[in-house]
Amino acid sequence: MKLKGQATPYLTFNGNAKEALNFYAQTFQAEIQRLQTFGEADYPTPPEAADRVMHARLSKGDFLIMVSDTFPGQDVQIGNHISLALTFESKEEIQSVYEKLQQEGTIQMELQDTFWGSTYAKLQDKFGTIWQLDCPKQ
Template sequence: MLKGQATPYLTFDGNAQEALDFYAKAFGAEIQEVKKFGEADFPTPPEAADRIMHARFSKGDFLIMVSDSFLGQPVNIGNNVSLAVTFESDDEIQAVYDVLKEGGTTHMELQDTFWNSKYAKVQDKFGVIWNLDFPKG
């Protein structure tokens, strides 16, 4: 039997550090475990040395892992993956929404809905789609 939850893993094309900084700001999270390809114990081309091989950011139980792709491995941005985040307050969802929409596309404005107190759907400037949710109750 599986234990725990699946952890979202986001892959970028050379801009993972920028994304880490952006998401840490948006969620008030801590960046952890930043390891670069240049630190690995296998030969790495100089142009890949500063790319992030693995990193994560978290706040409490909220955890997301990120990396850059290795050279020659394309990253396809699409709509087949989105992340759902549940918030505990109206102020918290508003603050995250305000940051994520900067340079991105709002698919659904932050608003009251019949299923939740607040909901928004935003594709951020990196192409990641976020479902932001503040439940009723």
């Protein structure tokens, strides 16, 4: 199996991701990249979610953190606000890992093709670790 890069921390916020990104960018002297709001996405979005961060990256050299907000009404609690993001090179690899991690776990988003051009899933394994699995379409 060939993964792209390392497991990347993914932080989830309750509507204040932009504030957190700016704070962390200043703290780590890092650059905010690829910031996209839910309202900018080609996806039905309620008006109260339009300005929330759907996805952003904060990087400096090898340092990388990914960030998003939840939809309004979704809880963010200590423990579920951090996940690990993995990027795969093939659908076979992501499918294999997905099938193993879901055993005795909880699926938060089924493995599926997405509107942003990836095969993606999000799940919590039987040990409580939350994983975001991504395989960009070639």
